Amino acid sequence: MKMTGAEILWECMVREGVEVVFGYPGGANMPIYDAMLNYPVHHVLVRHEQGAAHMADGYARASGKVGVAMATSGPGATNLVTGIATAMMDSSPVVFVTGQVAAHLIGGDAFQEVDVTGITLPITKHNYLVTRADEVAEVVREAFYIARSGRPGPVLIDFCKNAQVEQAEFVFPDEVKLPGYQPPERAPQSDLEEAVRLIEKAQRPVILAGHGVLMSGAEEALAHFAVKTQTPIASTLLGLGAFPASHELSLGMMGMHGEVHTNLAIQNSDLILAFGMRFDDRVTGNLKTYASKAKKIHVEIDPSEVHKNVRVDVPLVGDLKNVLTDLIQMVDEYDHDEWLQQINEWKVDADSRSIMNWPNDDNLYVAHLVTDIWKATGGGAIVTTDVGQHQMWAAQYYPLEKPNRWITSGGAGTMGFGLPSAIGAWFAHKDQEIWAIAGDGGFQMTAAELTTAVQEGANVKVAIMNNNFLGMVRQWQEFFFEKRYSAVNMLTPDFVKLAEAHGVPARLVTKREEVNEAIEWARRTPGPIVIEFRVVQEDSVYPMVPAGASLDQMLQRPERAVK
Amino acid sequence: MQYTFIALVENKPGVLNRVASLFRRRNFNIESLAVGRTEKTDVSRMTMVVDCPNGDVDAHRIEANLYKLVNVIDVQDVSRLPAVTRDLALIKVKAGPEKRAEVNSLAAIFRARIVDVAADSVIVEVTGTEEKIEGMTELLRPIGIAEMVRTGQVAMTRGANSGIRRMPGMEDSHYEDDYEVAEMTP
Numbered sequence: 067m068k069m070t071g072a073e074i075l076w077e078c079m080v081r082e083g084v085e086v087v088f089g090y091p092g093g094a095n096m097p098i099y100d101a102m103l104n105y106p107v108h109h110v111l112v113r114h115e116q117g118a119a120h121m122a123d124g125y126a127r128a129s130g131k132v133g134v135a136m137a138t139s140g141p142g143a144t145n146l147v148t149g150i151a152t153a154m155m156d157s158s159p160v161v162f163v164t165g166q167v168a169a170h171l172i173g174g175d176a177f178q179e180v181d182v183t184g185i186t187l188p189i190t191k192h193n194y195l196v197t198r199a200d201e202v203a204e205v206v207r208e209a210f211y212i213a214r215s216g217r218p219g220p221v222l223i224d225f226c227k228n229a230q231v232e233q234a235e236f237v238f239p240d241e242v243k244l245p246g247y248q249p250p251e252r253a254p255q256s257d258l259e260e261a262v263r264l265i266e267k268a269q270r271p272v273i274l275a276g277h278g279v280l281m282s283g284a285e286e287a288l289a290h291f292a293v294k295t296q297t298p299i300a301s302t303l304l305g306l307g308a309f310p311a312s313h314e315l316s317l318g319m320m321g322m323h324g325e326v327h328t329n330l331a332i333q334n335s336d337l338i339l340a341f342g343m344r345f346d347d348r349v350t351g352n353l354k355t356y357a358s359k360a361k362k363i364h365v366e367i368d369p370s371e372v373h374k375n376v377r378v379d380v381p382l383v384g385d386l387k388n389v390l391t392d393l394i395q396m397v398d399e400y401d402h403d404e405w406l407q408q409i410n411e412w413k414v415d416a417d418s419r420s421i422m423n424w425p426n427d428d429n430l431y432v433a434h435l436v437t438d439i440w441k442a443t444g445g446g447a448i449v450t451t452d453v454g455q456h457q458m459w460a461a462q463y464y465p466l467e468k469p470n471r472w473i474t475s476g477g478a479g480t481m482g483f484g485l486p487s488a489i490g491a492w493f494a495h496k497d498q499e500i501w502a503i504a505g506d507g508g509f510q511m512t513a514a515e516l517t518t519a520v521q522e523g524a525n526v527k528v529a530i531m532n533n534n535f536l537g538m539v540r541q542w543q544e545f546f547f548e549k550r551y552s553a554v555n556m557l558t559p560d561f562v563k564l565a566e567a568h569g570v571p572a573r574l575v576t577k578r579e580e581v582n583e584a585i586e587w588a589r590r591t592p593g594p595i596v597i598e599f600r601v602v603q604e605d606s607v608y609p610m611v612p613a614g615a616s617l618d619q620m621l622q623r624p625e626r627a628v629k
Numbered sequence: 630m631q632y633t634f635i636a637l638v639e640n641k642p643g644v645l646n647r648v649a650s651l652f653r654r655r656n657f658n659i660e661s662l663a664v665g666r667t668e669k670t671d672v673s674r675m676t677m678v679v680d681c682p683n684g685d686v687d688a689h690r691i692e693a694n695l696y697k698l699v700n701v702i703d704v705q706d707v708s709r710l711p712a713v714t715r716d717l718a719l720i721k722v723k724a725g726p727e728k729r730a731e732v733n734s735l736a737a738i739f740r741a742r743i744v745d746v747a748a749d750s751v752i753v754e755v756t757g758t759e760e761k762i763e764g765m766t767e768l769l770r771p772i773g774i775a776e777m778v779r780t781g782q783v784a785m786t787r788g789a790n791s792g793i794r795r796m797p798g799m800e801d802s803h804y805e806d807d808y809e810v811a812e813m814t815p
Contacts, residue, residue, distance in 0.1 A: 187647065188654045192699040195643070212699060246639060246702040369796045370693035373686075383796075 071199035072101035092138025095165030097230035119149020124487030129494035140178030155477025191219030199234035216249025268337035277304035278342015311465030321349035327412035351617035452508030455537035482511030565596035661781035705792025723773035
């Protein structure tokens with residue numbers, strides 16, 4: 067059957083399971099928007115294309131499906147760029163469809179022409195320029211396959227306007243032909259045997275659980291492996307939720323703002339089992355002193371991550387779920403009681419400094435507020451964040467029992483991610499409670515999406531932790547630049563009025579005793595809600611491993627140092 | 630240290646850009662790059678000579694990242710293997726009738742050919758290893774080189790040997806043990 071390129075796009079996307087897309091129309095994608103009306107796909111009109119990218123990303127992370135974001139050519143496409151890079155750094159499966167000027171105009175600096183495939187080349191897993199209608203079906207099929215398979219990631223399709231309107235015979239390809247793209251499935255048997263030999267010998271093993279656990283759907287296999295071998299699990303920022311935080315083998319988050327006992331466990335271990343993580347500099351600290359006594363097994367689907375930052379002893383290249391399923395069969399039951407007891411002793415020592423054990427001094431601390439939200443929601447909400455201090459506090463004080471409820475920009479560290487990703491997550495799980503925890507800086511970067519939330523009736527609760535500072539930069543200036551504050555003191559608008567102007571009910575909370583009632587009010591009020599919390603201005607995130615320091619050189623919270 | 634890689638890639642628009650972009654993105658300097666078709670119409674072959682300041686660590690990183698490109702089918706490192714490598718140069722020498730004999734005799738020694746003669750210049754075509762071409766160039770320089778162009782190196786391993794494949798997880802992969810931990814920047 068003959069169809070236009072735009073119709074083929076939608077026909078293919080519907081067959082790939084697309085139900086919702088986030089986007090913004092313009093001159094170069096009007097035929098796509100016209101054809102969309104004939105397909106059962108819900109379109110979310112954003113206020114800025116960056117919002118569309120983050121929403122599609124949030125949708126993908128919450129649902130496990132491929133998210134879709136669309137924009138027109140030129141500035142529409144360039145506004146996506148931050149969102150594409152965010153998805154790339156965190157291996158999020160998103161397909162981006164951008165309009166492009168007609169093929170015969172390419173290279174001529176036509177109106178709203180930008181070299182989008184050129185710009186996005188290093189920040190996509192793969193990208194396409196489609197110049198003819200008869201290429202569309204194959205390209206869309208490949209794009210979805212590449213986005214979701216192997217190590218997932220963003221794929222961009224730059225779609226020339228002539229190819230949108232021209233007709234071609236529609237044939238949905240049965241399979242993709244990609245001779246250069248074969249994601250590894252299982253690790254070789256000889257490598258598995260070598261890994262088992264190390265596991266058998268280990269006295270002080272630690273599992274490092276990364277985003278790959280969630281991406282691979284390996285949560286159950288991870289729990290099975292950990293319990294069988296009695297190995298404690300430390301999580302990366304993006305690995306949180308892969309293993310229940312309340313489990314006795316859970317060590318919580320590792321790295322720059324990780325728990326003291328977790329980092330000590332890693333530094334003192336004799337075997338590191340890195341599962342679907344990439345030894346980012348934020349989790350290793352100084353590489354020269356990183357877990358120097360430990361042998362290292364690295365299970366990873368992307369071979370370019372193996373030996374990249376840390377030289378490992380046994381790489382197991384394959385899909386984590388498969389590799390773990392194989393390993394579980396091959397290992398015996400062990401106990402590491404002494405080791406677990408040692409870690410527990412470190413933990414008790416750190417607990418005595420915890421801000422949670424401070425008496426109420428009527429100041430609002432983000433750690434307390436996050437804990438209050440955690441208690442009110444029974445720890446079961448989907449939580450999205452921006453980037454900075456509040457993000458680290460949310461990671462530390464919203465312990466997760468279940469996967470795919472923690473949506474944060476890890477690798478890219480993109481401010482403005484919280485609100486739009488929450489809206490995207492709501493489209494994946496409309497029945498679940500969703501909280502966006504934001505700072506006053508990041509919230510202002512994408513605040514315009516409040517209107518999108520209202521237009522869509524998105525049931526997201528936004529908690530703005532307002533300290534009138536760009537808090538994390540301020541903290542670094544305090545610690546490493548002799549408190550010479552440079553461009554971090556921030557005037558904020560009246561967030562309550564701002565929200566109300568968008569049609570969002572809002573409250574300001576300045577006192578401890580108002581907190582719980584405000585949270586409950588937000589929970590029982592349908593639709594988007596904003597609560598601004600005026601928090602302690604110069605609080606700092608602890609523990610902290612200064613950049614470049616060894617992982618066990620942690621700055622700990624001084625006892626009652628905060629004014 | 631210079632490494633020579635052979636990559637088989639899909640013959641599609643933009644693939645060269647993807648490969649070149651990878652080297653730029655990871656901050657490697659390409660010494661030479663030659664691309665051409667193979668016996669299969671949908672496969673092109675690239676020979677890349679790349680400067681790898683950290684030796685095998687860099688070579689591994691380059692290979693692994695090349696594989697990450699969807700259009701790259703196979704990557705081999707042929708740097709330290711018995712291989713035939715060739716470069717072709719055209720050199721225009723400023724030589725009137727009085728110097729043609731000198732150019733001609735040099736060409737004969739290097740098994741080069743005179744492929745064009747004009748009133749005031751001749752074009753010499755020379756094929757061979759990089760060293761041979763460098764040697765010929767040095768001898769022609771005093772006579773006067775007007776222009777020069779080189780194709781860049783192409784390489785092929787001898788016999789049934791293929792190059793080294795370092796990718797972890799592959800059947801015959803192997804990884805050298807000279808890993809140096811990089812200094813971390815704060």
